[in-house]
Amino acid sequence: MKVVATAILAALAVSALAAPGLGQGTGIKVIVNGVEIPLAAPALINSGQVMAPISGLFEPMGAIAAYYEVDRSVIVTNRARAAVRLQVGGTAMHVNGQSRALPVAPQVVNGVVFIPAQAVFAALGAWTKYEEAERTLYVSSQITAISAEVRDGSLQVKVAATGPVQTETLVLTQPDRMVVDFLHAALRTPPGEMPVNGAGVQRIRTAQFQVKPYVSRIVFDLLAPVEVRVNNDAASYLVTLEVRPRTTEAGAPPQPPGTPPPGTVKGGGPTKVMGVAFQRDGNGGRITVDATGPIEYKIREFVYPDRLAIDIEQAVFVPVKQELDFEHPSIIGVRAAQFTARPPVARIVVTLKRKMNYLVSQSGGALVIDVNNQVAARRHLVAIDPGHGGPDPGAIGPSGLREADIVLDISRRVRDLLVRDGLRVMMIREADVTVELADRPRLARDAGASIYVSIHANANGRATVNGSETYYLTPQSLVLAQMIQDELGIVLRLPSRGIKTGNFLVLRDSGIPSVLVESAFISNADDEARLRDGAFRQALAAAIHRGITRFLAIYPAPAP
Ligand SMILES: [Zn+2]
Known part of the structure; x- marks a missing residue:
């Protein structure tokens, strides 16, 4: 839902930005695992590579990208912890530390970072194909290994992929048979048969069932009616199918094939x-x-x-x-x-x-x-830190609004949205009290938080300065900062001042992704008036919440 809303807003932004006279159908489309990416700016072709903006490009592949302004590098990481690093203007990329030549260097055009999409998706292990006639770049996850083993009376089929896959399971009776399809997945193992002879399964057969879009298929030849459990590991791209003979109500042995229930x-x-x-x-x-x-x-x-x-x-x-x-x-x-x-x-x-x-x-x-x-047992814990508090009111607006009060309210709203999602949240302060700066990230880390988000309202000597910005310090915090700032910029339509590095005490050495959100300028009369409005604070909280959930969706939960 959240992603769809973002995608629609991004799509609107794209059409508003499109060059006059450029027809709707002439742009280059990028479709990743069946999802058309709402591009932040039109993609281009250069030396056979589709040059595409990084924003949102990798999420259907379970990966995230961010631009690291300090050294003009782009980092793309995924759930399997593959990391690709590129440099604007550089013709090499580093894939898990190993250097590989790039056909075209990443470039920045009008503040938008473009990367050679096929090369980077391929580095993540994805299949790519640019269809000239359709002016569409297709990208899919690939299945790299399939294993089958009977253990404790159940058949475990493990399917390893390079990105997210969706399954479709078909169970038929008379005769009993079962088919599992992996949608948007290219099969990179040789098609063939594996004998099983256990757990009600005679053998399995694997094949590339369809190529456009890709569908990989496993057919189970059954000896008896079965039931199936589908496990999609959230921390990798491994799907496990657990197949076992169907248990009947009375505990009776399974019916021979062909017997009507x-x-x-x-x-x-x-x-x-x-x-x-x-x-x-x-x-x-x-x-x-x-x-x-x-x-x-x-x-x-x-x-x-x-x-x-x-x-x-x-x-x-x-x-x-x-x-x-x-x-x-x-x-x-x-x-x-x-x-x-x-x-x-x-x-x-x-x-x-x-x-x-x-x-x-x-x-x-x-x-x-x-x-x-x-x-569920190792759900993420999110630390939300409302800035200031106690005798420290933070910045004070022209009409007297106190930063400490306003950021506590925004933080509570973010907490409520995260809790509604089933996430655990710790508030560094719940009331108008003092918490020492050095204690704030330490409290988060000691509690086992996955991420730390400090929420502030900005101030500037020049009263005209307004908008939102997000600070980070360590490379692992960059993507979180980018995702929150994307949401603040796209959804709120506040001037987005982008992400910045800031050597703040709360962002140093926390060991977890840590960011500081400057939601708006309390020193600006218009921003201060907006901050007084509960609906605006809710929209701010919703944008921060969306950025956090986008990040956590592909960030592995800590070990139990
Ligand atoms: Zn502050």
């Missing part, structure tokens, strides 16, 4: 889906789909926003439509309806706040989808 009327019409129910279980939950007759289903992951769609094939959704809304840290809601009448398909959509693992099982006439997040 109990209650099935042979030759009967479509399956009747009687309704869906949701039951919370900690930070996850259970969705139960109540049906009569055999259940054949397809479950697919979507992104922006993250959701699961479960299609029950050859099924009529008897209640016609059902919508379940609830307060939940990880799940937004469940919708169910007849998706198509011919062929009859019932669809259940589970909208998530973040990517989650799921286990699909069948019990009697019900399909049960358990969603959970294995990383």
Whole structure:
């Protein structure tokens, strides 16, 4: 949701910036893992390379890029901790410390940093292709390894990729078979067969099922009905499929293939889906789909926003439509309806706040989808530090507004938004009290915080100076600063003064990404008036929150 809103605003900004006379269809498009990137400025072609602005370019590849103004370098990092470093004007890049030639040097045009996109995506392990006729650069994750092992009665298939992949699982009965597709993923392992002979699976077969867009497929030849758990590791690009024989209600042994499940009327019409129910279980939950007759289903992951769609094939959704809304840290809601009448398909959509693992099982006439997040136990802790406090009011505006009060209010709003996302938050101060400067980053680090965000309002001797800026000191803080400042600049339409290095005590040696946000100039009468407005403070908090969540989405959570 958040990303979509940002993308729309960025797209509007792009069309407003487009050169007059430049038709909508003539620009170069960049599509990464199926997502069209809203480019901050039109991309160009130079020596066969698509030169694209870095902002937002790498996020569908699970990577982030930032421009390091001090030495004019660009750093791109991903969840697997690959790091690519380029220099404006330089014809070499460093990939995990190793030097590689670049066909074209990165350049800065009108303050926008352009990089040779194919070369950098390739350095991250992605597949790229520029389609001249479509003027489109396609970029996909690649599958680099597939392994299968039977352990404790269940088959574990591990699929290693160079970037995020989405799965689509199809489970059919009579005869029992299962297919798992990896969308937007190019297969870089040789296609072929692997014998399994365990956990209800005879063998698996892998193939590049489709090339435009890429779909890699694993077919499971089954000996018995199975159920499957799909785990998408948040800290790497490893998908694990756990397949095991379906357990029946009475604990009876699995039915031999071809045997209709109990209650099935042979030759009967479509399956009747009687309704869906949701039951919370900690930070996850259970969705139960109540049906009569055999259940054949397809479950697919979507992104922006993250959701699961479960299609029950050859099924009529008897209640016609059902919508379940609830307060939940990880799940937004469940919708169910007849998706198509011919062929009859019932669809259940589970909208998530973040990517989650799921286990699909069948019990009697019900399909049960358990969603959970294995990383829930090591969720990020975010330290929010409202500047000043106690006898130190910070800067004071022309009409008397105190920085210490205003930044405490903004910080509380940021905290509430993060808590609503299920993140843990520590406030360095909760009231108008003194906390020593040196203690502030130390408190965050000692508590095990993933990141530290200090929130201030700026002051300048010249009353006309206004806008927002974000400070960082260490290279690991750069990307966080960039993401927060992007949001402040794009969303608020305040003058964006960009990111800057600042040798502030609170940004030194914290050991975690640490930034200091100067939200607006309290010394400027217009900014001060805006800061008095609760709606503006909420918008500021929402921008800071979006920057933080964009960063955390690809920043590994600390080990438990
Ligand atoms: Zn301050």
